[in-house]
Amino acid sequence: MVTKSTKVVSKRSIIGHGLSILLQRSTENFASVLDQSLFDVVVIGAGVVGCAVARRFTLEGARVAVLEKGTDILDGASKANSAILHTGFDAPEGSLELACIRDGYAEYQAIRDSLGLVQDNAGAYVVAWTQDELRNLESIKAKAHLKGVTDVALVDAETLGAWEPNLSRNALGAVHVPGESLIDPWSAPYVYLRQAMENGAKVFTSCEVAEGTFDGEEWRVVTTKGTLRARHVINCAGLYGDVVNRALLGAAQFEIKPRKGQFVVFDKAASDLVSAIILPVPSETTKGIVVFRTVFGNLAVGPTAEEQDSRTDASTDDETLKALIADGIAKIPALKDMPITATYAGLRPASDQKEYRVSATSEQNWITVGGIRSTGLSGALGIARHVYGLYEKMGASHDKLPDPVVPKANMLSEAGPRDWKQDGAGEVVCHCELVTRREIETALHGPLPARSLAGLKRQTRATMGRCQGFYCSARLAELTDGCFVSAMAERLSHE
Known part of the structure; x- marks a missing residue:
């Protein structure tokens, strides 16, 4: 296969x-010429986080420009992910990541209907397949409760089998996380950026940042399309976050260590085999291999977690794909007879530490948003709010838009x-x-x-x-x- x-x-x-x-x-007639006027903020990178940041700052009243080196937005790490909206039940306690996931999850609920966003309230089971994993379930539940995700509960093997009858009988028990959801990984960030644009933001694609200078008042950012002026710069460059910091600031406080995740997508008939997201008991380095439906009507297995040096190599290999298929079949035996629609891989912008690498450099009017590993889609709206808070602490402020334009997302989900x-x-x-x-x-x-x-x-x-x-x-x-x-x-x- x-x-x-x-x-x-x-x-x-x-x-x-x-x-x-x-x-x-x-x-070609859509290619933008760089605006020569002064922007309040330039956002480097139009991945999901950059799109959310551009939206937040525009709604707050800032004049925003977005620079994306790809021909299309979401061309980097954001083009391939699991499309899961996480509750933060397993995020590090007390971390910025947890706070941003919480805030992002809450804002997604608040804007979902107005923007026409998709949310499949599938829920999730963190499934134990060994006795050691079974013993860890109580700790996972207790930690989730401490983080405010109080609807998390233990279920035994019999109950799990009744709710997920196609799951292998080798499952020993699970933690049920009702709030985990499936969303459209692309239409959401597209509509975030469209809302920014329709309220005045400028977006420049095929526009790679080369260098920049700051004179104490404003930045001059040199790109492949010319020079742009801005009072503040926000680095949301994802896989190239450290590269951009070194190019414009002369140094980076972190190093991106790309982590490849390969996926296998099964035929649409396979989506009927599970109701919820099937999560593994996570390790110290990865959330592990997930079995999940997509809002497009398929069933996917992945991702892997492979450290590499390349920031562009998103290739797949047969041995890894075979292992993913075997993992999926071990958990959902009926997958053995299901054809495969596609295989793909994505790169996550992991850094040399587990934490988000978000920091503000007030003396240079600069904010870095780096190391957003695997929770960028869930945390994006919360990250954007946090970054705007850092901006305000620099002394910047604007008059919030009183009546912003509210566009509708493309409806690509089978549920809509x-x-x-x-x-x-x-x-x-x-x-x-x-x-x-x-x-x-x-x-x-x-x-x-x-x-x-x-x-x-x-x-x-x-x-x-x-x-x-x-x-x-x-x-x-x-x-x-x-x-x-x-x-x-x-x-x-x-x-």
């Missing part, structure tokens, strides 16, 4: 190469009203994921236009299904003028 899936992904990478060239050409069910959607372009022509055109010409196949996928789900883009890419090429066909053919000729 791994070999077959890997071949499909390989074909998709060829298609993606050509289509990415096309999309970059077809959206998908576009193909609505009038006027046009043809279905991607039949695996039921993506319409209207969704494709909106993504190509919207406020954050897709400039790559990956960016298009994150805004629409196109190419995410069983065929991994093999059948719909020709039509996608037609819709974007067909310029990628020769590029794809050239790549194929060299395979």
Whole structure:
């Protein structure tokens, strides 16, 4: 199964190469020229944390610019994660991480309906598979209660089996965490940034920061698109957080140590096999391998936790994928007969310490938001609030927007009203994921236009299904003028 899936992904990478060239050409008219006026804040990096920070500062009344070196937002660590909204029940006691997850979880609930965000209240079970793990469950429950997550409870093997009948009978018991949820990992940060933009923020993609100087009053940040002026800089560069600090401040107080996580995605039929998120008993270094449904209707297993030096290598390998499949089958035996839709890997911006590396340098009007390992999606809104608090402590303040524009997120979840069910959607372009022509055109010409196949996928789900883009890419090429066909053919000729 791994070999077959890997071949499909390989074909998709060829298609993606050509289509990415096309999309970059077809959206050149959206490329922004750097604004020469003075911004209150420049945010470096448009991952989930950068998007949330831009939203918070804009709503507070600051004039914000966002610089992203990728062709699309969420092009770094944020493009691949487990899409789980955590309660913080297992975050370090007294840590900034715990505080930000709590605040982020609460704000997500508060803005969910107004922004049209998705939340599947699946709950989770931290499952013990050995006697040692079983003995640890009481401690996990007690620590969760101390952190204010008081609905966490122990369940025995019989109760667990009744609630999750497809779980292996080797499960010895679990801790039930009702508040853990599944969300859309992409539509949420997209709408955070869209709200910032629709209330005045500027976003510059394909805009890599090279250097900068601070004269005591303002920063001059030099990028591949020119120089931008700002009173304050917030470094949300993720996997390159330490690199940006060294380039602009001359030193970094931490070092990013990329941690790769590989995933296997099973066919949609597999999503009926579990109701809740199946978590392992965590170790000192990782939360471990998770079995979870996605809001897109699949079942995934992952991530691994592999230390590496490369900040760009998000490749998968057959041995690791086989081990993930075996782990999934050991926990959910019925997965043995399920086909695999996709495999992928993401990189987490772990640092040389477990803690978030968030700090303010008042004398340089600089805030670093680094080392946001695996809880960035859950903590982003809380991190943004914390960072704004640091900004206020520097003496900066603004008049909060009295009546901000509130956009709606793209509805990509199976739980919501998908576009193909609505009038006027046009043809279905991607039949695996039921993506319409209207969704494709909106993504190509919207406020954050897709400039790559990956960016298009994150805004629409196109190419995410069983065929991994093999059948719909020709039509996608037609819709974007067909310029990628020769590029794809050239790549194929060299395979």
